[in-house]
Amino acid sequence: MNRLLLAAIVLVALLPFASGSSFLLNLATLTALSAVLGQAWNIAGGFGGLTSFGHAAFFGLGAYAAAILQTKLGWNPWIGLPAAALLGAAAGGVIGFCVFRAGLRGSYFALVTLAFAEGFRILATSLDFTGGGSGLFVKLQPGLAHFQFTDRRVSYAITLTLLAIATFAAWRLTKGRFGAQLMAVRENEDAARALGVRVVRTKALALALSGGLTALAGVLYVQTSLYLDPNIAFSPERSVEMLLVAMVGGAGTVAGPILGAIVLHLIADTTRTYIETPGFAPMLYGVVLLVIVAVLPGGLARIRRRARA
Amino acid sequence: MELLLASVVGGLLTGGVYALVALGLTLIYGVLHIVNFAHGSLLMVAMFGAWFLSARLGLDPLAALPLLTMAMFAIGWVLYSQVIHRVGRGRDEGILLATLGIAVVLDNAALVLFTGDTRTIETAYSFEMIQMGPLLLPMAKLIAFACAMLLAACLWAFMALTDTGRAIRAVAHEPEGARLVGIRPGRIFALAYAIGTACLGAAGCLLLPSFYVSPQVGHVFVLTAFTVVVLGGMGSFPGAVVGGLLVGITENVGGLYLGESLGPICVPLVFIAILLLRPTGLFGARR
Numbered sequence: 001m002n003r004l005l006l007a008a009i010v011l012v013a014l015l016p017f018a019s020g021s022s023f024l025l026n027l028a029t030l031t032a033l034s035a036v037l038g039q040a041w042n043i044a045g046g047f048g049g050l051t052s053f054g055h056a057a058f059f060g061l062g063a064y065a066a067a068i069l070q071t072k073l074g075w076n077p078w079i080g081l082p083a084a085a086l087l088g089a090a091a092g093g094v095i096g097f098c099v100f101r102a103g104l105r106g107s108y109f110a111l112v113t114l115a116f117a118e119g120f121r122i123l124a125t126s127l128d129f130t131g132g133g134s135g136l137f138v139k140l141q142p143g144l145a146h147f148q149f150t151d152r153r154v155s156y157a158i159t160l161t162l163l164a165i166a167t168f169a170a171w172r173l174t175k176g177r178f179g180a181q182l183m184a185v186r187e188n189e190d191a192a193r194a195l196g197v198r199v200v201r202t203k204a205l206a207l208a209l210s211g212g213l214t215a216l217a218g219v220l221y222v223q224t225s226l227y228l229d230p231n232i233a234f235s236p237e238r239s240v241e242m243l244l245v246a247m248v249g250g251a252g253t254v255a256g257p258i259l260g261a262i263v264l265h266l267i268a269d270t271t272r273t274y275i276e277t278p279g280f281a282p283m284l285y286g287v288v289l290l291v292i293v294a295v296l297p298g299g300l301a302r303i304r305r306r307a308r309a
Numbered sequence: 310m311e312l313l314l315a316s317v318v319g320g321l322l323t324g325g326v327y328a329l330v331a332l333g334l335t336l337i338y339g340v341l342h343i344v345n346f347a348h349g350s351l352l353m354v355a356m357f358g359a360w361f362l363s364a365r366l367g368l369d370p371l372a373a374l375p376l377l378t379m380a381m382f383a384i385g386w387v388l389y390s391q392v393i394h395r396v397g398r399g400r401d402e403g404i405l406l407a408t409l410g411i412a413v414v415l416d417n418a419a420l421v422l423f424t425g426d427t428r429t430i431e432t433a434y435s436f437e438m439i440q441m442g443p444l445l446l447p448m449a450k451l452i453a454f455a456c457a458m459l460l461a462a463c464l465w466a467f468m469a470l471t472d473t474g475r476a477i478r479a480v481a482h483e484p485e486g487a488r489l490v491g492i493r494p495g496r497i498f499a500l501a502y503a504i505g506t507a508c509l510g511a512a513g514c515l516l517l518p519s520f521y522v523s524p525q526v527g528h529v530f531v532l533t534a535f536t537v538v539v540l541g542g543m544g545s546f547p548g549a550v551v552g553g554l555l556v557g558i559t560e561n562v563g564g565l566y567l568g569e570s571l572g573p574i575c576v577p578l579v580f581i582a583i584l585l586l587r588p589t590g591l592f593g594a595r596r
Contacts, residue, residue: 051402053346053409102585107344107405111535112584115577118532126571133570236528240413247406279420279524286413293406294396 009258013160017153025152029224031265032159036217037238038245038257039166044092044210045243046251047173048203049186051106054113055214055242057095057120058088060233062215063222064124067136072129077147081219088215089208096204105189114236121234135229138222147223155224162220163258166213171254182206183252214242237282244285248292250299259300264288315444316565317558322446324557325454326515330530331537331549332461333508339544340481340501343401346408347388349531350415351506355381355513356522357419363430363517370432370514371452378510385506390499412527419524427523435518453515460511461550464504468546477501481544533560536580542593551591 016028037059044050062084069075069083099112124130142150149155173179181202184192193199222228232238241264249260267288268281292299330352337345358377362368368376392411397404437448468474479487480497488494537556541548559579564572583590 049402051405098585102588104584104588106401107346108584108588110346110405111344111532112581115532115580119574119577119581122571122574122577126568126574240409243409277421278425279417283414283417283421286410286415286417289413290392290396290407290410293403293410294398297400297403 005255009255016156020153022152025156027265027269029152029156029159031261032156032163033217033220034241034245034265035258035261036159036163036166036220037214037242038249038261039163039170040210040213040217041242042246042251042253042257043166043170043173043213044206046246046253046256047170047179047186048182048206048210049252050203050207051110051243052113052207052239053110053236053243054115054117054239055210056234056236056238057113057117058091058211058214059218059221059238059242060117060120060124060230061091061211062088062218063228063233064130064136064218065215066219066222067138067228068129070138071136076145077219077223081147081216084215084219085212088218089212091215092211093204093208095211096207097200100200100203114239117234117236117239121230124230124233130230131228133230135227135232138226138228140226148226149224159220162213162216167254167258169209169213170257174254178202178205186252241285244289246299248288248299250301253299253301256299256301263300311443312565313562316561318444318446319450320558320561321554322450322454322557323519323561324554325457326512326553327533327537327557328550328553329457329461329508329512329515330534331541331553332464332546333505333512334534335538335541335544335546335549336464336508337502337505338538340477341498343393343397343404344408344535345502345505346405346531347411347415348505348509348534349527349529350412351381351384351527352509352513352516352530352534353419353522353524353527354384354415355509356517356520356526357423357513358510359514359517360428360430360522363432364428370430370517371456374456374511374514377514378507381510381513382503382507385503386499388506389502390495393502394495394498412531416524416527423524425524427521429521430517432518447519449518453519456515457512460508464508465546473500532580533576536576536583539580539583539588539590542590545590545592548590548592 013028016024041052041055045052065084065087066077066080069080070077095116099109104112125133130136140148142148173182181192181197184195184197185199185202189199218233245260245264246257247260248264249258250256264285267284271281271284296303330348334345334348337343355377358380359370359373362373362377363370388411393404393407396407396410432449434448434452438445439448439451468478476487476492477497477500479492480494484494487497533556537552538549540555541550541552556576556579559575560573563575567574
């Protein structure tokens with residue numbers, strides 16, 4: 001059954017390549033990018049129980065790192081890619097270490113991450129080298145050498161690759177020692193500590209891993225849209241979307257964020273064809289979140305498991 | 310020097326309204342032990358209510374204040390008993406996500422109804438200034454400050470002197486014990502949430518003459534409100550008032566020295582610093 005589902009997902013994911021319709025490819029790329037972001041959030045928020053309201057901080061750091069290295073320093077984006085990932089991971093590690101050492105968890109952790117994202121947003125708006133409120137334009141230089149692709153199939157393939165990497169990381173958590181420690185901390189911090197798990201270190205590492213992956217998605221965003229401003233990078237809406245994708249699909253499951261991204265994009269795109277008023281689709285997101293938390297706190301991915309039990 | 314003094318006094322006046330916003334938040338936290346992430350968005354709703362009554366029906370925000378306070382009380386009651394209570398089902402994470410979901414719905418509903426434009430109103434006293442020593446103070450802010458402090462005093466008296474206030478405090482301390490003496494904690498929870506939301510109805514009317522409203526305004530205020538509350542100490546009444554005044558001053562003085570675009574960073578910075586260094590705040594009980 002599991003293999004059948006996996007085969008179906010892979011088949012659906014490959015479909016846009018065969019059709020070649022640019023509308024479908026565009027939709028698929030956006031959905032895949034949401035899934036990457038949701039999966040990255042899921043590693044800290046789902047498996048680690050670190051409900052973050054400010055993951056846009058890492059997305060924006062990665063995106064700005066890539067954009068600034070190219071536009072201001074003239075570095076090749078292929079160097080920007082690992083640099084952004086490192087920056088995102090370092091930010092996650094440092095923020096995590098400080099915040100968890102101070103003993104902040106639950107709602108307080110959620111609020112403090114929001115404050116970090118907001119702080120970065122204000123910095124990006126006010127500083128000169130980030131381009132201030134008017135943002136940064138990346139020069140159009142199509143080609144493999146500059147990590148820009150006019151062929152939409154290639155950008156889709158790259159997004160899928162990143163999704164595969166993020167999903168592999170999440171899957172490793174369900175198999176390895178580190179993942180077991182992380183989930184033990186999520187379930188009962190004191191018990192985990194008593195068993196010799198280094199709680200602060202484990203949580204900070206999870207946030208670093210999550211932050212690094214989120215930053216990579218930020219680079220991907222910059223390389224496809226070639227424009228970045230503080231609101232695109234650090235807005236609370238982005239943080240909330242990442243959380244939603246993971247929560248709706250199933251936080252703490254490997255397939256959850258992929259499922260969540262597909263369902264939410266289907267909802268958004270079908271409503272958009274009927275009602276174009278800005279705000280209507282995101283309003284539905286809020287309703288979906290309320291319904292999911294009320295009826296199915298484990299998310300869509302757990303429906304099957306529940307039916308079996 | 311005069312500029313600094315003017316900035317401090319201006320901040321103090323705005324801070325009075327922040328204190329009222331934070332009192333609602335700290336009451337909800339103190340009684341229900343939940344973090345009400347929808348607080349900023351509910352304030353946005355109240356501000357749109359005040360804008361609608363003033364711009365469309367010509368009602369002065371001060372005249373609309375009692376009306377809007379009651380309306381927000383009702384909204385708070387319904388939200389708690391019909392949504393938060395049912396969606397959250399007593400789990401911390403569930404309640405946090407329920408209030409986040411409400412915030413998302415409210416923010417975007419406002420976007421659908423009113424578009425993303427920022428709106429302001431003009432009252433008879435919008436441009437009136439009062440000379441106080443070397444300072445020239447805007448009438449609207451003075452009225453807002455006085456009303457906010459008066460309402461804060463009323464809320465304190467209600468909590469300290471009435472039976473209902475005593476019941477709320479009893480539930481905050483010991484829900485099981487309160488049940489044993491015949492108080493229904495479920496109703497008190499809804500009441501506390503409703504009073505906390507009602508504070509926003511008043512705050513919305515007091516803020517609007519000197520502020521703008523847009524669907525994004527909730528984001529601005531939610532962090533400010535939480536900064537006030539953690540600075541004063543979660544659940545503390547005097548803390549919310551002192552914290553509100555301090556945050557108002559910090560914001561204004563920060564804007565004076567750091568400039569208009571970098572100035573707002575003071576709020577998240579203070580928030581992070583307090584949580585990392587002194588999570589109990591100024592007046593909070595030690596954990």
